[in-house]
Amino acid sequence: MARRAHAARVPYDDDGSEQYRAFRRAISNVLSTELALSTFAQIVDGLPTADIAFDRHMHGLDSDHPVDKHEELCPGVMERTREIRDQFDPSILVFDPVLIKAYRRAMPGSRVFKVLLLELVAVFVHQLAVLLFNLNICMHTGGPEEVKRVTQYEEPPLAPGLAAFTPEATIFNHHAYLHDDIYPDGPADMAGHWAEDRVLGGVTVFDRPAAERSPDDPPNAWFNSSRRKVIFGYYQLLDHQQDALVDFFLAEDPTSTNTVRLDFWDAILHRFVCRDPWECKPLRPQNTLDYPEYQAVRDAVLARFGDGAGSGGFPTPRERIARAYGPGNGTV
Numbered sequence: 001m002a003r004r005a006h007a008a009r010v011p012y013d014d015d016g017s018e019q020y021r022a023f024r025r026a027i028s029n030v031l032s033t034e035l036a037l038s039t040f041a042q043i044v045d046g047l048p049t050a051d052i053a054f055d056r057h058m059h060g061l062d063s064d065h066p067v068d069k070h071e072e073l074c075p076g077v078m079e080r081t082r083e084i085r086d087q088f089d090p091s092i093l094v095f096d097p098v099l100i101k102a103y104r105r106a107m108p109g110s111r112v113f114k115v116l117l118l119e120l121v122a123v124f125v126h127q128l129a130v131l132l133f134n135l136n137i138c139m140h141t142g143g144p145e146e147v148k149r150v151t152q153y154e155e156p157p158l159a160p161g162l163a164a165f166t167p168e169a170t171i172f173n174h175h176a177y178l179h180d181d182i183y184p185d186g187p188a189d190m191a192g193h194w195a196e197d198r199v200l201g202g203v204t205v206f207d208r209p210a211a212e213r214s215p216d217d218p219p220n221a222w223f224n225s226s227r228r229k230v231i232f233g234y235y236q237l238l239d240h241q242q243d244a245l246v247d248f249f250l251a252e253d254p255t256s257t258n259t260v261r262l263d264f265w266d267a268i269l270h271r272f273v274c275r276d277p278w279e280c281k282p283l284r285p286q287n288t289l290d291y292p293e294y295q296a297v298r299d300a301v302l303a304r305f306g307d308g309a310g311s312g313g314f315p316t317p318r319e320r321i322a323r324a325y326g327p328g329n330g331t332v
Contacts (some may be wrong), residue, residue, distance in 0.1 A: 001185050005096070005184075006184035007011065007095065008096070008098055008230055009094035009097070010094055010095065010096055010097050010178060011091055011093065011095075012090075012091075012093075012095050012100050012120070013091070014091075015104065017104065018108050019103055019106065019108060019113070020104075022108060022117060022249075022250055023103075023117065023120055023121075024090070024163070025249070025250055025252075026117060026120075026121050026249035027121060027124050027249060029088055029248060029250075029251060030121060030124075030125065030249070031085050031088070031248055032160055033199075035198070035199060036125075036199050037078070037081060037082065037085065038078075039129075039195050039198040040084070040085070040129065040132055040195070040275075041077050041078050041081040042073070042172070043075055043129060043132040043137075043172060043191060043195070044077050044080055044081045044084070044132060044137050044139055045074050045077045045139055045140050045156065045170065046136075046138040046139065046140035046144070046147040047067060047070050047140050047147055047150055047151075048067065048070070048171055048172060049072055050067055050068045050069070050070050050071055050238075051067075051071075052198075052284050053065075053067045053070075053171055053181050055227055055228050056174070056175065056176035056210055056226045056227060056228065057175055057226050057227075057232055058177075058198060058226075059175070060155070060165065060167075060168070060176070061150050061155075061171075062155050062156075062247050065150075065153060065155070065289065066150045066153055067150050067153075067171060070150070073137075074139055074141045075141070076139055077139050080107070080137070080139060082091070083250035084132070088128070089208055090120065090124065092126045092131075093123075093124060093128070093131075094124075094127075094251025095120065095123055099116065099119060099123075101214075102116055103117065104195060107117060110216075110253060111217055111218065112215070112216055112217065112218055112248045114242060114243070115206070115218050115219075115238075115242075116248060117249060118204060118242070118245065118249075119204065119206065119248065119258055120220070121200070121249060122200060123201075125192075125195055125196050125200060126189075126192035126193065126195065126196050127192065128195070128220055129184050129188075129192040129194070129195035129196075130188040130189060130191065130192045131192050132191075133170075133172070133188040133191040133192075134185065134188050136158070137323070141295075150171070151167065151169075151171055152165060152167055152169060152277075153205060154166070154167060155167070167185035168180075168190070169190060170187045170190050170191055170192040171192070171196075172189045172190060172191035173183060173191070173194055174190070174194050174196075174197050174224075174226040175226050176203070176224055176226070177189070177190060177193035177194075177203065178190065180305075184247065194226075194277050195298050197224075197226045198227070199220040200223075200226050200245075201223055201225060201227075201230070202222075202225035202235075203222060203223065203224045203225075203226075204222070204223060204227075205216070205222045205223075205234065206219075206221055206222065207219045207222065219236065220236050220237045220238070220239065220242045221236075221237050221242060222234050222235065222236045222237065223235055223237060241324050251255070255300075268276040
């Protein structure tokens with residue numbers, strides 16, 4: 001499902017429209033920020049600096065983790081990142097053709113225009129991070145072997161007899177998006193979600209059913225944030241927050257209390273608040289004996305997004321459930 005949808009994406013070609021000019025201005029403004037530059041520089045380095053690595057909810061790193069010694073970006077990283085930014089051609093990126101078609105039809109300044117522009121920018125940030133990750137530029141002192149050593153460092157068990165924590169595929173990760181086995185670009189998509197959170201303030205997702213019911217007046221976007229001192233979980237942007245973000249996107253000369261929330265285990269499983277349906281696996285045990293409601297929810301997800309049950313449909317996180325619940329519990 002993920003790879004099929006990903007393969008169907010197309011470039012957003014210049015059609016001379018006001019909408020296209022707004023999109024190009026938006027991504028230019030985002031790339032002009034020091035926050036975006038420093039975020040992408042972390043990926044060019046190969047490892048995040050310690051302050052960035054620990055600036056996340058549920059980062060899974062202890063004080064002895066070797067990334068704690070990475071106090072600053074390695075020599076030449078910022079300069080190389082600026083070169084990449086200045087030479088980057090956005091036309092090489094691809095987007096959902098349905099999204100492009102809807103955005104082209106949207107009236108500039110309307111709510112639907114703002115929501116769709118925000119989605120395009122989020123996908124742009126994500127894809128640029130994926131591209132940089134897959135290029136494996138790795139300017140970190142010590143090279144790829146040192147990056148591998150730090151990334152694969154295993155935290156010691158909390159107590160004797162307990163299993164050690166298995167490291168994630170990359171330290172560039174967001175606690176809610178760790179399922180590289182189902183992502184079209186694997187660990188690179190983990191870095192993409194991480195970059196969205198750093199640059200925009202959260203992984204940007206949408207209430208798909210509500211938007212389908214009211215396509216000309218969709219609800220505001222949602223953020224799923226991971227940075228510390230930011231709301232934990234999914235929360236919907238207020239009007240003035242979404243407007244401020246879009247105003248920045250469209251500025252000619254840019255400068256650098258949310259009560260509608262969802263718990264992360266309900267957002268995609270029950271409400272379909274997402275950007276792509278494969279981005280998160282359900283976190284609860286998935287047997288229909290203990291959780292009879294799961295089958296109905298699973299069928300609804302597949303009916304909306306999938307191509308049938310089994311390996312081509314909504315995958316089952318066997319290994320993650322086994323790690324979370326231990327042997328003999330949470331069976332699938």
